[in-house]
Amino acid sequence: xxxxxxxxxxxxxxxxxxxxxxVASIGYELVRQSMSSIQKFGLSxxxxxxxxxxxxxxxxxxxxxGTLYSSIVALLISTPIALGIAVFIAELCPxxxxxxxxxxxxxxxxxxxxxxxxxxxxxxxxxxxxxxTSMPTVLRQLPIFSGPPLGVGMLSAAVILAVMVIxxxxxxxxxxxxxxxxxxxxxxxxxxxxxxxxxxxxLFYARTGxxxxxxxxxxxxxxxxxxxxxxxxxxPRVSLSLFAPQYTMAAVIANEFTEAAxxxxxxxxxxxxxVLFIITLAVNSLSRLLIWSMxxxxxxxxxxxxxxxxxxxxx
Amino acid sequence: MKTMNRTLVTLAGLALLVxxxxxxxxxxxxxxxxxxxxxxxxxxxxxxxxxxxxxxNYQSVGSGxxxxxxxxxxxxxxxxxxxxxxxxxxxxxxxILHFPTVLGAVVPVYNIPNVxxxxxxxxxxxxxxxxxxxTKWNDPAIAKLNPDVKLPGDDITVVHRSDGSGTTYIWxxxxxxxxxxxxxxxxxxxxxxxxxxVGGKGNEGVSGLVxxxxxxxxYVELIYALQNKISYGSVQNMGGxxxxxxxxxxxxxxxxxxxxxxxxxxxxxxxxxxxxxxxISSFTWLLLYENPKDKAQSKAMxxxxxxxxxxxxxxxxxLGYAPLPxxxxxxxxxxxxxxxxx
Numbered sequence: 001x002x003x004x005x006x007x008x009x010x011x012x013x014x015x016x017x018x019x020x021x022x023v024a025s026i027g028y029e030l031v032r033q034s035m036s037s038i039q040k041f042g043l044s045x046x047x048x049x050x051x052x053x054x055x056x057x058x059x060x061x062x063x064x065x066g067t068l069y070s071s072i073v074a075l076l077i078s079t080p081i082a083l084g085i086a087v088f089i090a091e092l093c094p095x096x097x098x099x100x101x102x103x104x105x106x107x108x109x110x111x112x113x114x115x116x117x118x119x120x121x122x123x124x125x126x127x128x129x130x131x132x133t134s135m136p137t138v139l140r141q142l143p144i145f146s147g148p149p150l151g152v153g154m155l156s157a158a159v160i161l162a163v164m165v166i167x168x169x170x171x172x173x174x175x176x177x178x179x180x181x182x183x184x185x186x187x188x189x190x191x192x193x194x195x196x197x198x199x200x201x202x203l204f205y206a207r208t209g210x211x212x213x214x215x216x217x218x219x220x221x222x223x224x225x226x227x228x229x230x231x232x233x234x235x236p237r238v239s240l241s242l243f244a245p246q247y248t249m250a251a252v253i254a255n256e257f258t259e260a261a262x263x264x265x266x267x268x269x270x271x272x273x274x275v276l277f278i279i280t281l282a283v284n285s286l287s288r289l290l291i292w293s294m295x296x297x298x299x300x301x302x303x304x305x306x307x308x309x310x311x312x313x314x315x
Numbered sequence: 316m317k318t319m320n321r322t323l324v325t326l327a328g329l330a331l332l333v334x335x336x337x338x339x340x341x342x343x344x345x346x347x348x349x350x351x352x353x354x355x356x357x358x359x360x361x362x363x364x365x366x367x368x369x370x371x372n373y374q375s376v377g378s379g380x381x382x383x384x385x386x387x388x389x390x391x392x393x394x395x396x397x398x399x400x401x402x403x404x405x406x407x408x409x410x411i412l413h414f415p416t417v418l419g420a421v422v423p424v425y426n427i428p429n430v431x432x433x434x435x436x437x438x439x440x441x442x443x444x445x446x447x448x449x450t451k452w453n454d455p456a457i458a459k460l461n462p463d464v465k466l467p468g469d470d471i472t473v474v475h476r477s478d479g480s481g482t483t484y485i486w487x488x489x490x491x492x493x494x495x496x497x498x499x500x501x502x503x504x505x506x507x508x509x510x511x512x513v514g515g516k517g518n519e520g521v522s523g524l525v526x527x528x529x530x531x532x533x534y535v536e537l538i539y540a541l542q543n544k545i546s547y548g549s550v551q552n553m554g555g556x557x558x559x560x561x562x563x564x565x566x567x568x569x570x571x572x573x574x575x576x577x578x579x580x581x582x583x584x585x586x587x588x589x590x591x592x593x594x595i596s597s598f599t600w601l602l603l604y605e606n607p608k609d610k611a612q613s614k615a616m617x618x619x620x621x622x623x624x625x626x627x628x629x630x631x632x633x634l635g636y637a638p639l640p641x642x643x644x645x646x647x648x649x650x651x652x653x654x655x656x657x
Contacts (some may be wrong), residue, residue: 053479054502121523129528148470152513232386234477236513245513251477255516258377259479259505261403266383 027277034271036264045271051236058223058268060275062236066246067276069298070228071153071221073163073242079214081162082169083203089170090177091199102174109167117230120160125151128159132243137264147244148226150233155242157232161224167218172216177202208291215287225250249276340367341615346374346383347394350481350536351599353634354417355394358627360404362619369615378481378505385411385602393602395507397488398581410605412654413580414620414647415598417628418637420537420565421485422595424522427452427467428529433559435460437551438493438586438594444532445473445490446497447511452530460551467530474524474533477514479506485597486534489585503655505655537565538635552594553586564593565637573642580650596637608654614656621651 021037027060031038037045041058048059089101112221129151139145180202188198225248234255251271260266349626352375359371376384378395385393386407388444393411396419404411423436440456449456476483484505491498503506510618524532528546531657537560540547549559558564571589572582586594601620607613624647628638639647 050508053506054504054508121520121527126527146423148472150472154525160553229477229516230520234516235509235512247514255478255514256506257380257479259379259481261379261382261505262400 010060016022023127027274028276030270030277034267034274037267037271040254040264041268045268046275049238051238051252053260053265056262058265058271060249060272062238062273063247063249063252064275064279066236067222067248067250067279070157070161070232070248071218073154073158074165074221075214075218077158077162078165078169078217080165082213082217082233083173083210085166085170086173086177087199087203090174091202092195102171105167105170107167108163109171113164113224113227114230116160116164116227120156120227120231122232124159125156126152127293128156131152143240145243146241147239149243150245152231152233153241153245154232154239157228157246157248158242160227160231161221164227164250165221168220169213169217172213173206173210176206176213179209180205208294211287211291215283215290218283218287219280222276223250225254229254249273249279328353329581341611343367343369343371343392343616343619344374344390345371345381345392345394345601346376346384346390347392348378348396348481349601350396350537351394351417351636353538354630354636357630357634358619358623361627361630362622366475366615366618369619371619372395372618377479378484379479381602385604388608389611391603391607391614394600397484397597398583398600399440399602407604410471412603412605412650413600414603414624414650415569415580415639415643416601416623417639418565418569418596418598419481419485420560420593420596421482421489421534421617422537422560423532423534423550424525424545424547425524425532426527426529427469430464430466431592432461433546434464434548435551436548437556438489441550442490442494442497444471445509445511446494446500447473469530472523472528472531474528474531475507475509475512475514476521476534480517481505481597481599482518482534482536483507485585485595486537488583488597489595492583492586513569520540537562541635549622550594552592553588554590554592556591558591558593559649560593560595562632562635562637564591565596566640568592568596569598569637569643570640573640573646575647576643578590579649580647603654605653610655610657613654617623617651617654617656621648624648 008212037058041048045060046064047061049061050057050059051062052058085105089098093101129149132149132151135145184205185198186201188201193201228248229251232248234247234251234252235245236247236252237244239246253269253272259271260269352373355373359373363370378397381393381395382399382403382494384390386403388408398413400413408613423441425434437460440449440460443456450471451468452471455466458466484503487501487507488503491501491503500510501522513524515524515533518535521533521540522535522543522545525531535545541547547560551557567589568584568587571587571592572584576582580598580600582598584598587596603616624639624644631638
């Protein structure tokens with residue numbers, strides 16, 4: 001190894017170490033700043049539904065619930081749409097349409113979240129309210145659709161998140177599909193497969209990369225703050241209803257941090273940040289595990305490794 | 316291209332010159348409440364024009380952050396919409412003084428389809444609505460206050476602030492004073508555990524939700540309602556009058572309070588007694604150490620405060636704030652002498 005090689009290795013190694021240091025110090029700082037809340041509430045912080053700054057009683061359950069519920073519903077909406085876009089652009093789209101479509105999906109990712117929030121308030125929320133009021137009463141009896149028709153609430157938040165997540169999932173899935181070796185498709189055609197069957201084979205080949213793309217979207221949805229807080233109704237109650245106003249972890253931090261003057265209140269807010277940090281880590285690890293088990297169970301090689309997701313996006 | 320380069324060089328030179336001059340000036344940094352930010356910015360700007368050597372910077376980061384920063388002495392002055400608690404005052408390394416600067420008010424805004432008449436409210440009814448005990452617009456308690464208005468049987472959607480806010484502080488302070496149950500179940504803070512309703516972010520979030528949701532009731536700052544021409548109801552004061560919030564009615568509330576003003580100015584003027592008084596009014600405060608470390612800054616700040624409390628008050632009306640009554644200004648002028656400038 002030459003001297004240049006060595007310097008290069010040490011240099012890049014330092015950057016790698018820096019990354020680990022940054023993540024570790026974020027974790028350390030979150031624990032340090034939330035110490036008084038951790039000591040006072042312990043593990044009950046995770047399962048308490050009360051958030052009362054006046055009485056100094058804090059629990060994260062409604063926020064954990066709201067964050068996971070909104071992100072999962074958003075994934076259920078966005079994944080089929082994003083996959084459809086990716087398949088169309090990568091496999092079926094006429095050449096002249098491809099670039100404009102790629103540009104438009106990526107443009108969705110470039111829109112600031114506050115703009116999504118405004119669109120949510122003025123367009124999406126009235127539309128959802130219309131849907132709620134026109135829904136037959138039989139359906140409204142179901143716990144998932146119960147509650148007064150406010151417009152703001154879980155469903156509005158999930159839809160807005162879905163729109164924000166689509167460009168991430170679809171762009172990564174598209175790249176994954178493009179990197180499937182042509183031999184795979186050619187082999188399928190050679191066996192007499194139709195176009196649909198050939199695409200299905202390509203999708204199967206690329207499945208680990210696609211799972212990675214979906215998890216990237218999940219991470220994005222978990223940390224989204226501004227657009228969600230503008231349409232979710234900001235009510236810290238656990239509810240199964242898609243129409244009920246709820247709350248998320250990122251939103252409560254953004255909303256209450258500036259005015260939190262007493263120490264315990266502040267510590268509780270930082271602990272919410274810690275909980276979000278832990279949940280994001282857990283989701284990330286789970287997705288790694290899932291991809292690992294998928295690659296192990298077959299000989300197929302992951303086309304694209306999942307990218308670590310950005311969390312707690314700056315509002 | 317060449318001329319552009321030359322312009323750039325000239326501009327850079329100018330910038331250097333300006334910063335060199337500014338370096339000799341006295342710089343004062345402050346942080347705190349967002350509610351008085353428009354008038355504070357106006358004041359610092361106008362005062363800076365007349366006194367070139369004083370530059371005051373203000374970050375409107377919220378009352379809570381303002382209190383934390385003055386406690387930590389990272390800023391020279393703080394600003395808050397709710398007075399500091401005894402606990403918070405003890406947490407500071409030195410004695411902190413409160414100075415009321417201007418007045419604000421909070422008004423109930425509503426959206427009821429087919430009702431254009433101005434509604435009348437009182438504290439107990441508003442408290443019961445925000446407690447979730449009154450849920451319909453045609454509830455007898457509301458109908459009793461508004462005998463001439465035909466109210467629909469629609470559900471009331473309560474809209475409150477989701478972010479911590481001085482506006483919420485003033486609102487729940489009034490509700491807690493007029494309803495013992497509200498005080499017990501919800502209490503007073505910049506954010507509280509609301510038993511019902513949806514949260515909107517900021518005044519614009521609340522008014523946006525109210526405008527769009529038929530049957531809703533929320534609260535916003537008077538300035539916001541005035542500037543955006545949102546209709547709002549009148550509220551019954553201690554004397555039984557129904558008063559619609561105006562700048563004059565808010566100043567009247569402070570005028571009444573001045574007679575019983577505590578020495579540290581930490582006083583709530585919600586539900587104040589007196590004629591023509593709007594009951595959901597409040598001071599906003601600027602926070603100073605009694606004995607600041609930097610005496611040059613202290614001297615400049617006291618001079619500025621004297622100007623703001625007298626000449627500066629004339630800017631209130633344009634921006635929708637209520638000016639301080641004269642007797643409060645007189646008390647504050649005396650209190651400013653306590654701040655050590657040498």
